[in-house]
Amino acid sequence: MNHESLSYRIFKVGNASLLILIVVAMVFPYLNVLAYALNDPMDSQFGGLTFYPRELSFANFEMLLTNSAIIQSTLISVLRVVIGTAFALLIQYTCAYAFTLKGLQGKGIILIFLMIPMYFGGGLIPVYLLYSKMHLLNNFLVYILPVSFSLYNMVIIRSFLYTIPDSLAESARIDGANEFVIMLRIYVPLSMPILAVMALWTAVYHWNDWTTTLYFITDQKLNTLQYILMQILKEGERMASMFQEAIRAGITSGANTQPQVTPQAIRAANIILTTIPIVIVYPFLQKHFVKGITLGAVKE
Amino acid sequence: MHKEIIYNQSAKPTGSRFMRALRKNSFGYMLMLPSIVLTFVFAYVPMPGIIAAFKDYNIFLGLWNSPWVGLEHVREIFETPMLRQAIFNTLELSLLTILVGFPAPIILALMINEIKDGLFKRSVQTLSYLPHFLSWIAVVGLAYSFFDLYGPLNDLLLKLSGGEGERIMFLSKQELFLPFLLLLSVWKEVGWGTVVYLAAITSIDPSLYEAAKIDGANRWKQHLYITLPGLKMTTILLLIFTLGTLFNSNFELVYGMQNAFISYDVISTIVYSSGIQQGNYSMAAAVGFLQGLVALLLTVGANTISKKTTGISIW
Numbered sequence: 148m149n150h151e152s153l154s155y156r157i158f159k160v161g162n163a164s165l166l167i168l169i170v171v172a173m174v175f176p177y178l179n180v181l182a183y184a185l186n187d188p189m190d191s192q193f194g195g196l197t198f199y200p201r202e203l204s205f206a207n208f209e210m211l212l213t214n215s216a217i218i219q220s221t222l223i224s225v226l227r228v229v230i231g232t233a234f235a236l237l238i239q240y241t242c243a244y245a246f247t248l249k250g251l252q253g254k255g256i257i258l259i260f261l262m263i264p265m266y267f268g269g270g271l272i273p274v275y276l277l278y279s280k281m282h283l284l285n286n287f288l289v290y291i292l293p294v295s296f297s298l299y300n301m302v303i304i305r306s307f308l309y310t311i312p313d314s315l316a317e318s319a320r321i322d323g324a325n326e327f328v329i330m331l332r333i334y335v336p337l338s339m340p341i342l343a344v345m346a347l348w349t350a351v352y353h354w355n356d357w358t359t360t361l362y363f364i365t366d367q368k369l370n371t372l373q374y375i376l377m378q379i380l381k382e383g384e385r386m387a388s389m390f391q392e393a394i395r396a397g398i399t400s401g402a403n404t405q406p407q408v409t410p411q412a413i414r415a416a417n418i419i420l421t422t423i424p425i426v427i428v429y430p431f432l433q434k435h436f437v438k439g440i441t442l443g444a445v446k447e
Numbered sequence: 448m449h450k451e452i453i454y455n456q457s458a459k460p461t462g463s464r465f466m467r468a469l470r471k472n473s474f475g476y477m478l479m480l481p482s483i484v485l486t487f488v489f490a491y492v493p494m495p496g497i498i499a500a501f502k503d504y505n506i507f508l509g510l511w512n513s514p515w516v517g518l519e520h521v522r523e524i525f526e527t528p529m530l531r532q533a534i535f536n537t538l539e540l541s542l543l544t545i546l547v548g549f550p551a552p553i554i555l556a557l558m559i560n561e562i563k564d565g566l567f568k569r570s571v572q573t574l575s576y577l578p579h580f581l582s583w584i585a586v587v588g589l590a591y592s593f594f595d596l597y598g599p600l601n602d603l604l605l606k607l608s609g610g611e612g613e614r615i616m617f618l619s620k621q622e623l624f625l626p627f628l629l630l631l632s633v634w635k636e637v638g639w640g641t642v643v644y645l646a647a648i649t650s651i652d653p654s655l656y657e658a659a660k661i662d663g664a665n666r667w668k669q670h671l672y673i674t675l676p677g678l679k680m681t682t683i684l685l686l687i688f689t690l691g692t693l694f695n696s697n698f699e700l701v702y703g704m705q706n707a708f709i710s711y712d713v714i715s716t717i718v719y720s721s722g723i724q725q726g727n728y729s730m731a732a733a734v735g736f737l738q739g740l741v742a743l744l745l746t747v748g749a750n751t752i753s754k755k756t757t758g759i760s761i762w
Contacts (some may be wrong), residue, residue, distance in 0.1 A: 273496025
């Protein structure tokens with residue numbers, strides 16, 4: 148189009164520049180923290196780092212990755228993501244599948260029953276009192292069970308299942324396959340795209356959540372990586388105990404030639420450690436996330 | 448359990464047609480059962496616990512045997528200055544977050560929509576979605592680093608002032624706390640917020656734009672009369688949902704950003720600190736109960752108004 152007006156061309160350039168600025172604002176804080184995490188901690192003290200390390204050093208990660216609390220909480224975080232995601236998918240998929248079955252009485256009432264808690268709940272305290280009665284406080288299951296059913300996800304899976312033609316299941320039924328086999332052998336393989344999206348959403352939720360630990364867990368063995376990050380940011384004791392352990396292990400000490408580590412540098416390395424799994428897989432996953440949300444928005 | 452179904456299904460049909468239908472459906476009910484049980488246990492069972500708000504909860508007596516005090520705790524809420532302040536802060540923060548955070552993704556979506564499809568557009572989208580996938584505490588951590596005494600912002604300001612200026616402890620300034628909360632909310636969610644709007648823009652019939660072009664409408668007019676009306680439905684639906692959360696201040700953000708120099712609380716931070724940390728269960732339950740009630744009323748109210756004026760409803 149060569150008949151674009153001058154003002155429109157100016158607008159286009161301005162628009163693109165503004166978008167570049169916005170993207171820089173989105174990415175720079177992260178790159179800066181990455182630079183601090185990979186920079187020599189003694190050198191970092193003077194500030195002035197932008198988006199690349201001035202003196203490359205792995206001292207921060209060396210201290211983090213040998214810390215017992217970090218190792219333990221990483222293990223808990225991974226277990227939580229794997230078990231929590233698998234269990235939630237099982238619950239949500241079977242429920243969504245049942246909703247697509249023809250001739251099932253009372254579907255409407257069951258849907259309303261499942262929907263009401265979306266709009267009204269008792270709040271944190273009744274939940275806390277219930278968990279304490281159910282012995283879910285300081286119990287790994289508190290990470291898995293309460294969040295396993297999600298109406299929103301169930302509805303999205305259901306919308307997807309409606310797009311699969313009945314004819315496949317019908318012919319299998321004529322061949323004498325039972326309902327369970329039909330679900331497992333015909334519908335589940337065809338549902339992989341939506342299951343992938345839901346698995347990603349759920350896994351990211353489980354990896355990122357830290358308030359469950361804050362509210363219901365006091366046993367240090369059950370801390371998650373995100374919770375440790377919160378402690379490092381907000382509580383001096385966590386940082387102090389990490390330094391003590393590092394000194395005992397001989398990784399860092401003020402006296403010898405080992406590189407010293409500073410709280411700021413440890414903080415930066417910890418932010419990277421807790422976010423890196425997401426950042427690494429993110430470019431591959433981004434499309435799927437978008438697919439899920441648009442599917443939900445269009446269908447409902 | 449599965450064996451049983453297989454047995455039932457493969458058994459020769461016996462009994463009345465009704466029994467057969469029920470047996471066939473039992474598979475469906477069994478699939479739903481875990482969801483129903485989990486929802487019942489974790490969403491419905493806690494509901495009666497709300498009565499803790501109207502009792503003087505005592506751990507040793509338990510919920511049912513604790514003495515009733517009626518609306519004592521609710522009255523207390525409005526008489527305690529700290530709680531009144533927290534309610535005010537919650538409302539103020541939510542309103543400002545909506546005011547800034549709600550139009551932001553619409554504007555960004557319109558801006559992204561103006562670029563031609565290609566690598567640049569995809570990169571802008573991909574990178575602007577990224578913060579959404581970081582946890583709130585990681586975002587708080589990024590803020591701690593970015594606004595640190597020796598962080599990049601202070602470096603920049605120092606450079607601009609020619610090395611004359613003082614380094615500033617941004618996050619310890621009471622007057623900057625609220626702006627920081629708003630900044631971080633928008634920073635984290637603005638990119639992701641565009642997804643829904645961009646999808647809505649793509650679903651607008653292209654022939655509308657063609658017709659407008661023939662009628663001599665410039666791009667600005669096309670957006671004003673086609674794009675924005677095309678986004679109406681999406682916008683109103685999202686607004687209803689957002690209004691329902693007016694009283695649910697972002698606990699993770701506020702709690703994460705609180706520090707020794709800041710005196711700022713919202714309802715959810717009070718519920719946590721006075722309820723779970725200090726064990727004032729009744730008081731915290733009363734605050735939480737009011738919060739839930741208001742949220743429900745707001746959602747219903749916003750939905751009713753929308754239904755009457757625009758015909759759009761979430762139900």
